[in-house]
Amino acid sequence: MEARAQARYVRVSPRKARMVIDLVRGKSVVQAKEILKFTERDVAEIIEKVVDSAVANAERTIHVRPESLVIKTIFADEGPTLKRIRPRAKGSASPIRKRTCHITVIVAPREEA
DSSP states (O other), X not given: OOEEEEEXXXXXXXXXXXXXXXXXXXXXXXXXXXXXXXXXXXXXXXXXXXXXXXXXXXXXXXXXXXXXXXXXXXXXXXXXXEEEEEEOGGGOEEEEEEOOEEEEEEEEXXXXX
16 A cells, blocks of 8 residues: 655756655655755755655555655656746847646555555
8 A cells, every 4th residue: 555645836847856856766754854854955845745745645544654654656747837038139039948847756665665
């Protein structure tokens, strides 16, 4: 049995989110939260919230202790891109792409993962 949580439309590019996600993939929840606490990227705080939410879902639905959980799957998919325009020289313009992502965390008890 597993529990999942998802944060959608997070205003950070998926590439930057994946750099932090790769640090905690496959780790126990306690170890992952420790790593995220000391990671100096802003997205680490958002990922920690999603991990906390997945742990709370696991406690409520499958009645397991947080110490026995491990991050089974974690990934960042690309969300919609906000398209903006920056004025440039001689009356021209260049595009700005403000990327978003969807972060998904799936936790499971240690023996299942």
